[in-house]
Amino acid sequence: MELIRFLLRTSGRRMAIAIVTGMVSGVSSAGLIALISRSLHQQESPAGGWLVAGFVGLVLVALATSIVSQLVLVRLSQGAVYQIRVRLVRQILNSELSRLEQLGSPRLMASLTQDVHAITDAIERIPFVCIDLATAVGCLAYITWLSWAGLALMVALCSLAGFTCIRFVRWGERWLMRARDEEDHLFRHFRSTTEGIKELKLHQRRRMAFLDEQVEPTAQHFRDLSIRGLNWFAVSSSVGKLIFFVAAGIILFALPQLVASSRELISSYILTFTFMMLPVDNIVNNLPYLSRSNVALRKINALGLSLSLHPEPLAGSEPQQEAWRVLRLDGVVYPYRSGEDEDTFTLGPLDLTIRRGEVLFLIGGNGSGKSTLAKLITGLYAPERGEVRIDGLLIDDANREWYRQHFSAVFADFHLFEQLLGLEHRQLDRQAAHYLHKLRLTQKVRVENGRLSTLELSQGQRKRLALLTAYLEDRPICLFDEWAADQDPLFKDLFYREILPDLQSKGKTVIVISHDDRYFDSADRLVKLEEGRILSDTSRRPPHGGGPALMSEIP
Numbered sequence: 001m002e003l004i005r006f007l008l009r010t011s012g013r014r015m016a017i018a019i020v021t022g023m024v025s026g027v028s029s030a031g032l033i034a035l036i037s038r039s040l041h042q043q044e045s046p047a048g049g050w051l052v053a054g055f056v057g058l059v060l061v062a063l064a065t066s067i068v069s070q071l072v073l074v075r076l077s078q079g080a081v082y083q084i085r086v087r088l089v090r091q092i093l094n095s096e097l098s099r100l101e102q103l104g105s106p107r108l109m110a111s112l113t114q115d116v117h118a119i120t121d122a123i124e125r126i127p128f129v130c131i132d133l134a135t136a137v138g139c140l141a142y143i144t145w146l147s148w149a150g151l152a153l154m155v156a157l158c159s160l161a162g163f164t165c166i167r168f169v170r171w172g173e174r175w176l177m178r179a180r181d182e183e184d185h186l187f188r189h190f191r192s193t194t195e196g197i198k199e200l201k202l203h204q205r206r207r208m209a210f211l212d213e214q215v216e217p218t219a220q221h222f223r224d225l226s227i228r229g230l231n232w233f234a235v236s237s238s239v240g241k242l243i244f245f246v247a248a249g250i251i252l253f254a255l256p257q258l259v260a261s262s263r264e265l266i267s268s269y270i271l272t273f274t275f276m277m278l279p280v281d282n283i284v285n286n287l288p289y290l291s292r293s294n295v296a297l298r299k300i301n302a303l304g305l306s307l308s309l310h311p312e313p314l315a316g317s318e319p320q321q322e323a324w325r326v327l328r329l330d331g332v333v334y335p336y337r338s339g340e341d342e343d344t345f346t347l348g349p350l351d352l353t354i355r356r357g358e359v360l361f362l363i364g365g366n367g368s369g370k371s372t373l374a375k376l377i378t379g380l381y382a383p384e385r386g387e388v389r390i391d392g393l394l395i396d397d398a399n400r401e402w403y404r405q406h407f408s409a410v411f412a413d414f415h416l417f418e419q420l421l422g423l424e425h426r427q428l429d430r431q432a433a434h435y436l437h438k439l440r441l442t443q444k445v446r447v448e449n450g451r452l453s454t455l456e457l458s459q460g461q462r463k464r465l466a467l468l469t470a471y472l473e474d475r476p477i478c479l480f481d482e483w484a485a486d487q488d489p490l491f492k493d494l495f496y497r498e499i500l501p502d503l504q505s506k507g508k509t510v511i512v513i514s515h516d517d518r519y520f521d522s523a524d525r526l527v528k529l530e531e532g533r534i535l536s537d538t539s540r541r542p543p544h545g546g547g548p549a550l551m552s553e554i555p
């Protein structure tokens with residue numbers, strides 16, 4: 001079973017301790033049955049001292065080993081859940097952006113929530129299932145010890161039960177796997193529900209169509225596939241219980257006819273089967289949860305495999321190249337693909353040279369490739385063909401992470417973190433307060449211990465906060481993707497006339513994606529894109545230092 005293999009990989013030593021102590025507990029429980037059975041048969045004569053001592057001893061051993069086994073398994077299972085969560089997030093973070101975009105956030109969210117939940121659910125049951133299993137195995141061992149005919153019957157029935165149940169569970173799993181694939185589509189609709197709530201609320205017919213034509217059919221399909229899968233589990237559970245009762249019936253009624261059996265033997269069987277009933281019931285009832293976790297693990301492994309096919313090496317420790325001079329893109333090509341080979345849009349081939357200290361505007365119509373080029377320049381995408389070099393140094397998989405550390409960027413679909421993560425200024429709060437004042441956000445936001453007091457702001461204000469982060473990062477190259485689009489005229493002016501010259505005066509190179517032709521005169525250079533190619537590259541003036549020192553006097 002995949003879950004057990006996963007737990008063994010997580011900590012084989014702990015698993016071994018849990019199995020050994022669990023088995024001791026199970027055998028002790030079976031020993032207790034044997035002892036109770038024997039004491040019942042000695043009703044006539046008072047129980048000997050050794051029986052009482054044996055009873056107390058076995059109770060203590062069964063309890064102590066059961067507790068140890070469960071404690072170890074609780075630790076092991078929670079450790080495994082922790083590892084799965086962290087490993088998955090790490091794998092996502094270490095994967096190429098283009099791969100993550102292809103997979104889509106609903107697929108990632110489904111694994112991070114549903115699959116992790118299914119595994120957690122199953123793993124939390126493992127300690128109890130293990131003890132039940134150990135008790136059942138102990139009881140079977142006792143039945144075997146009582147009579148060899150009992151052993152033969154048990155082996156035959158256990159094989160039959162195992163074979164039949166596993167077959168049904170496998171069929172069930174196949175349906176659950178299909179249901180799980182459907183769940184990815186369902187998550188896409190969940191995302192549309194939360195992110196498109198305004199559009200859905202405003203338009204009743206759209207909302208009805210969304211519900212009737214998208215959410216309901218997908219949810220129904222998911223439900224039907226799940227029902228089919230769970231039906232097989234129900235069959236498997238009933239067949240398992242049926243075989244158990246058949247075993248009990250044969251041993252109680254048929255065995256005495258076939259093999260000479262004393263009343264003592266029969267009553268021992270009755271006691272053992274009664275004792276076994278609860279653990280067997282628990283094991284059978286937990287099978288669907290364990291099976292679901294198999295499906296979830298397969299899904300997570302498939303995601304992990306697909307992510308690991310596009311890994312990115314971790315960051316090198318080299319410092320940024322503050323004094324870089326030239327960044328060159330030579331013949332770079334980046335295609336977006338929808339299917340196997342079908343290109344939907346291709347950026348390039350294009351050549352571009354960016355010099356240190358210049359303010360470069362990327363302009364062009366919607367869909368001309370500006371944001372794609374920005375992701376190539378910043379190293380978020382790797383070109384399929386062509387080269388990116390910084391001062392002649394070729395940027396490849398080995399140093400792309402290092403190269404990215406040269407950039408601060410505010411993309412159009414930026415994300416704000418509540419905490420100013422990864423910024424190690426000694427006076428972070430003071431610096432942040434200074435920039436908040438300059439960005440006219442003091443009335444709205446405070447920064448305490450590097451944490452922003454609120455993110456409940458207008459889109460324009462949120463963008464100003466993103467700009468604050470870029471300032472605090474203090475990286476040599478800044479990139480703003482239509483930053484000013486949501487700003488009022490005052491802040492548009494502030495951005496183009498003061499912030500950009502200020503960044504330039506600090507020696508930063510600034511790349512701005514802009515549609516604001518009123519402010520194109522703020523650029524040293526205008527690079528115009530059309531259909532993924534550079535249409536024109538116009539230098540308006542050589543890169544200069546200077547400009548008003550808006551942000552320069554940091555306290």
Ligand SMILES: Nc1ncnc2c1ncn2[C@@H]1O[C@H](COP(=O)(O)OP(=O)(O)OP(=O)(O)O)[C@@H](O)[C@H]1O
Pocket residue numbers: 101336337344345364365366367368369370371372373
């Ligand atoms: N993740 C993606 N997957 C597939 N195609 C994409 C993806 N992102 C962008 N595209 C396609 O690439 C083309 C260029 O998009 P890009 O976002 O670079 O344009 P842009 O010039 O920044 O446009 P805008 O001014 O509207 O922001 C578009 O035709 C778009 O459909």
